[in-house]
Amino acid sequence: LQPAERFSDISATVPNFDQLRSQYDAVGEQLESANSAADAIAAFRRWDSLRRNYATWASLTELRFQQDTKNPRYKADADALNELRPKINGIDVAMKRKFLSSPLRAQLESELGSYLFDRWELDVTAFDPVIEPLMVAESKLEDEYTELLASAQFEFRGEHLNLPTIGKYAEDPDRQARRDALFTKWDFFSSKSDQLDRIYGDLVQLRHRMALELEFHNFIELGYRRMMRTDYGPAEVARYREAIVREIVPLTERIVQAQARDLGVDEVMIWDEHVFSKAGSPKPPQAYDQMLGAASAVSASCSDPCCRNT
Secondary structure (H helix, E strand, O other): OOOOOOHHHOOOOOOOHHHHHHHHHHHHHHHHOOOOHHHHHHHHHHHHHHHHHHHHHHHHHHHHHHHOOOOHHHHHHHHHHHHHHHHHHHHHHHHHHHHHOOOOHHHHHHHHOHHHHHHHHHHOOOOOHHHHHHHHHHHHHHHHHHHHHHOOOEEEOOEEEOHHHHHHHHHOOOHHHHHHHHHHHHHHHHHOHHHHHHHHHHHHHHHHHHHHHOOOOOHHHHHHHHOOOOOOOHHHHHHHHHHHHHHHHHHHHHHHHHHHHHHOOOOOOHHHOOOOOOOOOOOOOOOHHHHHHHHHHHHHHOOOHHHHOO
């Protein structure tokens, strides 16, 4: 077996917008001059390759920034992505319009699936160059939120923890430890309430402005289109909420009653939410390195090609 590539070694080329736009123009010309479905599919494959290259860089940029929000290079890359994403979204939407209006659309749908085109029909209505500055501001607010949460640091029971790692105490068998950990966590959110409220409020206003610029009544309509929801909408979600009230809430009440009995408490509190036994939640029987070694041994002895890719 070949050793797996380390995440830290993965790299991607930073896109040059002018060059990428020129490549998109070439794909558009190739599509417009296509005389057969095969020609149009070739144009699609070429475009898809460009999109994958950009998506790889964008994903790596986002992941590395989330890993270390204090790294100046990662922060600079994230800022560059925030500025670039709306522009690339613009040329991407323009390309989708060309495929949607292609005389070869029926043949393309037969080859690529009609679902793809249904999604594009929604996506092209969710963008216009007029909202590019708002999209940049939206991304910057999202990054600010990520940085704010990443700044959380706790000294708790002799450990130095952050938001993800303090979460392990939510399943601790010691009820007082669960309660103290939760209060410690929410003390952080309370101390940052002004920043969190501002970010939330600014995002709401920005997204509402986007919706109005695109001639929607509010962001709800735009939000479903941004998610490219072809299978359900507000009416279906309303019925889903009603089903939750009718079916899930009574079931949850019975589960919580059983949970209180099993925990030996009069009332299940929020810090008991993730624990269903006095012994706490089950833990792995081995240390991390031992489990990783065992998994590697299983993978090495497996003849299935899927094992060799894990």
